[in-house]
Amino acid sequence: MNPILKLLLEGGSLSTAQMAQVLNLTEVEVNRQLDQLKKDRILLGWRPVLNLSQEDAGAVRAVIEVRITPERGGGFNRLAERISRFDEVESCYLMSGGYDLLVFVTGSSLQKVAAFVSEKLATLEGVLSTATHFLLRSYKEMGFLMEIAAEENSRLKVAP
């Protein structure tokens, strides 16, 4: 794996200057590689990870199990891509098992999410059924625990 990606995944949120120092590259080279990773569509972009139970970050989220009709030639792709393009859709995955697509949706209120499902998603041609589950509480988000603020490391300052 690209060493820059590894550093990013370790989650230290280093600046490009810091990454350059750690990897013994110039900052220009780090930026060039980041650009290349974006061009190759490996690194898609940056998003902050928020605690959605805090008021400032407040949003309603739902996961929706969607069953759709596959099409000759295109399979599930055309419809899945079409669903993915809605702003309300955060993520969309093709699944094995009892349904076809798992869709993560956010909205500023329950009504907005409900309206999206009933007016937009469920009415698309090819969508056979939807089952919507609202998220009640988050315990871990993208690798970050919600409750326990990273405990102050209790290591001694000097040890043998």
Add this chain to the structure above:
Amino acid sequence: MDIARFIARHVVDLPRSGIRDFFEVVARMDGVISLGIGEPDFDTPWHIREAAIFALEKGRTHYTSNLGLIELRRAINRYVEKHFGVSYRPEDEVLVSVGVSEALDITFRALLNPGDKVMFHQPCYVSYHPSVTLTHGVAVPVPTYARDNFALTAEALAAAWQPGCKLLVLNLPCNPTGGTCNRAQLEAIARFCVEKDLLVLSDEIYSELTFEGEHVSIAGLAGMRERTIFLHGFSKAFAMTGWRIGYACGPAALIEAMMKVHQYSMMCASIISQEGALEALTHGEEAMKSMREQYRRRRDFVVRRFNEIGLKCHLPRGSFYAFPSVEATGLGEKEFALGLLQAERVAMVPGSAFGANGAGFCRACFATGYDQLIEASDRVARYVQKLASSRR
């Protein structure tokens, strides 16, 4: 009343640890970035902690066999066989101890008669010398040198050897130098041990943190299993320092002798820690490898920075310590470390805390986050520059 007169003479005579003195200075300061810590910055992987919690819930709260849980000893044998190429009978050749520290202590207590001599390479872990003294043995340090990247050589051994030497303690990779020996060097050491009839105590606590090439255990070399006690533990590779759990493997007669001391002093290692250790051995490899990879990247960065700054530093093949020379600054290691602490609030341990021939070096532990390492190295650079310009 002079209460001190009750203290045993050999304890009175024991010098305080140089690390402790330094710790007390550091503990009084704020805003210190510490590269002085001899333990991983990772917490124990959750699956290990969770297994220990589950063991408690199940009511696993009793004594275990003196030697340790048989399931754990079996797992230890499988692990040691796979990674070190030596096999030990779980029934009578493996003893679970309270960290390698206890294993070391009971080995000395079980094997040393007063006056028996114990060789160990220096700079080395702070406990070896005092542990030998406390068990009425005589310490015979063998120097390792920066020119050999702090590998122990058979020549240095031969030069330091004296009649009455009974044991050789190895710690490869080594705390504080990160030095280790390749196969050929170890074979020469093994030949020397056979020739001089030395028993080897091999503390391989940092073996998983070997970054390049293979880690070779002396226990796996021809003719050495029968004269080696292999010591290992979970603290470094699995980030389990506070669990205090380790083990000793060796010929049954020696393990039996060590078990006698262990059963009267310790009874058994904590069952909770034993349960955690079992989980670490059976499912911990992936987390261990990921930690090792992060250490390797940090090592590359830190060693490169020290050399750029002008503190000559060899690339340690193992452990999470860099051992740069501070000679170029014109200061001794203690002066340098104290000055660095006061001027820039970075803690590194003076090399002389690890034996007299650690003079001129400092130990920097790179088991800490990148941001801290970057900041610390910038501060060290600033300090070294200041020293250079004040000399001009």
